[in-house]
Amino acid sequence: MSFEPALPLPQLRRSRSSIKWRRYPEDVLPLFVAEMDFGVAPEVxxxxxxxxxxxxxxxxxxxxxxxxxxxxxxxxxxxxxxxxxxxxxxxxxxxxxxxxxxxxxxxxxxxxxxxxxxxxxxxxxxxxxxxxxxxxxxxxxxxxxxxxxxxxxxxxxxxxxxxxxxxxxxxxxxxxxxxxxxxxxxxxxxxxxxxxxxxxxxxxxxxxxxxxxxxxxxxxxxxxxxxxxxxxxxxxxxxxxxxxxxxxxxxxxxxxxxxxxxxxxxxxxxxxxxxxxxxATAWRDAAVAQITRNIELLGSRLATEAPSVSLVRPDAGYLVWLDFRATGLGDDPAVSLREIGRVAFNSGPSFGAPGRGFVRANLACDPATVAEAVHRIAASIA
Missing domain, CATH: 3.40.640.10 (Type I PLP-dependent aspartate aminotransferase-like (Major domain))
Structure with missing residues (x-):
């Protein structure tokens, strides 16, 4: 059965009540907690x-x-x-x-x-x-x-x-x-x-x-x-x-x-x-394909708009590890990114001391969300 792409952000905010959509104000773009913006597989x-x-x-x-x-x-x-x-x-x-x-x-x-x-x-x-x-x-x-x-x-x-x-x-x-x-x-x-x-x-x-x-x-x-x-x-x-x-x-x-x-x-x-x-492996394969396209999009957009941010390319999953140590945003860049850029990532130090200067991002989302997140990252660094 078919894979349903990520829903538009306004629809997600109206229809979903999980942490991802309720923890922060509506003007904060949520790319933190590990859940997908995709619809559920029809088989499920x-x-x-x-x-x-x-x-x-x-x-x-x-x-x-x-x-x-x-x-x-x-x-x-x-x-x-x-x-x-x-x-x-x-x-x-x-x-x-x-x-x-x-x-x-x-x-x-x-x-x-x-x-x-x-x-x-x-x-x-x-x-x-x-x-x-x-x-x-x-x-x-x-x-x-x-x-x-x-x-x-x-x-x-x-x-x-x-x-x-x-x-x-x-x-x-x-x-x-x-x-x-x-x-x-x-x-x-x-x-x-x-x-x-x-x-x-x-x-x-x-x-x-x-x-x-x-x-x-x-x-x-x-x-x-x-x-x-x-x-x-x-x-x-x-x-x-x-x-x-x-x-x-x-x-x-x-x-x-x-x-x-x-x-x-x-x-x-x-x-x-x-x-x-x-x-439902066909649905899963389609989700992975979208995720890997999003990772490529993130990498290319960062290189153009925020080259001081480094992407650790994953082998699996939709979570990516981003290195902000060259940006000047400090040990916990997620704070500045949320307060200035209005984009929410997981705090790097919460994963242990080696996470200082990093954030974790969730890319199980619409490509437009990835592009907007990079725009907000660039604005935060600037």
């Missing part, structure tokens, strides 16, 4: 509408048909053979990560590694487990890659787990297979559990070879769990449903400790939506 609308019409609005006790559907999607998309019996439900990806960490991090004295600049809720999620946070920043000089030497040092010092952001948010980078293999060897050698957040993987750009971490971890003898959802690829954040996937039998034994109530807290409508989304 039909599935959810049918479920509502049937009164199918009760509780879940497991993934049911979503488990084999995800397994088929993973094999078709990435060559990842998933045992449907290793698929569990969670309310969303953040809940899945936290509940998995609770199984592996001691209540007292535990520690978890993250790799800033990184998805800012990771800080809070680690805090929910009571664990100590260990930061091993990405290597900007090596194109925002994982710092394997730094990770080895942290693992040797004794940590319980690491949250792998793959593809990485906010940089949009996918970690290459060789790097993931090295990480898996380190994790196996030091008994570190890797919890891989792969929610942006369904939005890999053409030419990107995304490698799921689970089979790589299993081959190396590392203990790993993947948490993902159709929520980013098909714009389904409100329909709360994610999957927690054990990499192998050893990881599945760990996940048997998940609370029984976790499935019941997941939306049955979200399950129907995820099922439909995994079959």
């Amino acid at each position: 609308i039909e599935a959810v509408t049918d479920a509502l019409a049937a009164g199918d609005t009760g509780y879940l006790d497991g993934p049911g048909p979503l488990a084999p559907a995800f397994a088929a999607f993973a094999e078709d998309s990435w060559g990842w053979r998933v045992d449907p019996g290793h698929v569990h439900l969670a309310t969303d990806v953040t809940v899945g990560v936290v509940e998995t960490l609770r199984l592996v991090v001691p209540r007292a004295g535990g520690s978890v590694v993250i790799t800033p600049p990184v998805y800012s809720p990771f800080y809070e999620m680690v805090g929910e487990t009571g664990a100590r946070l260990v930061e091993v920043p990405l290597l900007e000089a090596s194109d925002w890659s994982l710092d394997l030497a730094g990770l080895e040092t942290a693992f040797r010092a004794g940590v319980d787990a690491m949250i792998l952001c793959h593809p990485h948010n906010p940089t949009g980078r996918t970690h290459d297979r060789a790097t993931l293999e090295a990480l898996a060897r380190l994790a196996a050698a030091h008994d570190v559990v890797i919890v891989s957040d792969e929610v942006h993987a369904t939005l890999a750009h053409p030419g990107t070879d995304f490698a799921p971490f689970a089979p790589i971890a299993s081959a190396a003898g590392a203990l790993s769990v993947t948490v993902t959802s159709a929520s980013k690829g098909w714009n389904l954040a409100a329909l709360k449903c994610a999957v927690i996937v054990a990499a192998d039998a050893r990881a599945e034994a760990l996940l048997t400790g998940l609370p029984d109530e976790l499935a019941a807290r997941t939306s049955i409508l979200g399950l129907h939506a995820n099922l439909a989304a995994l079959g």
Whole structure:
């Protein structure tokens, strides 16, 4: 079924009530929170509408048909053979990560590694487990890659787990297979559990070879769990449903400790939506095509109107990392851009100290919105 382009801004402001459209005054152009301006895939609308019409609005006790559907999607998309019996439900990806960490991090004295600049809720999620946070920043000089030497040092010092952001948010980078293999060897050698957040993987750009971490971890003898959802690829954040996937039998034994109530807290409508989304790959491909065109437009417009701003080109997703350090707008340029230019981005420092001087922008929007955002950026710098 057809992909619906981004709606006009006035219509979006009238019809949508999410944070993106209510947090700031109407004269502020919202390019921050990670949700799309596109319409929902017709297949998803039909599935959810049918479920509502049937009164199918009760509780879940497991993934049911979503488990084999995800397994088929993973094999078709990435060559990842998933045992449907290793698929569990969670309310969303953040809940899945936290509940998995609770199984592996001691209540007292535990520690978890993250790799800033990184998805800012990771800080809070680690805090929910009571664990100590260990930061091993990405290597900007090596194109925002994982710092394997730094990770080895942290693992040797004794940590319980690491949250792998793959593809990485906010940089949009996918970690290459060789790097993931090295990480898996380190994790196996030091008994570190890797919890891989792969929610942006369904939005890999053409030419990107995304490698799921689970089979790589299993081959190396590392203990790993993947948490993902159709929520980013098909714009389904409100329909709360994610999957927690054990990499192998050893990881599945760990996940048997998940609370029984976790499935019941997941939306049955979200399950129907995820099922439909995994079959709506043509819609997803059209969305990716629009996103990549928007990235090219942003790059060309910045080069002309605001050349002091550098774009980190992502490998996946619709979030882009913009470097404002040469503009004179300070450690948190999002403030000036919002107050002067009336355009809202995510604050770079919220992703950790390496985010000083950066902002994260959302390009799942109309090309006209991208052009207007660059105009406002240029005005702010001027």
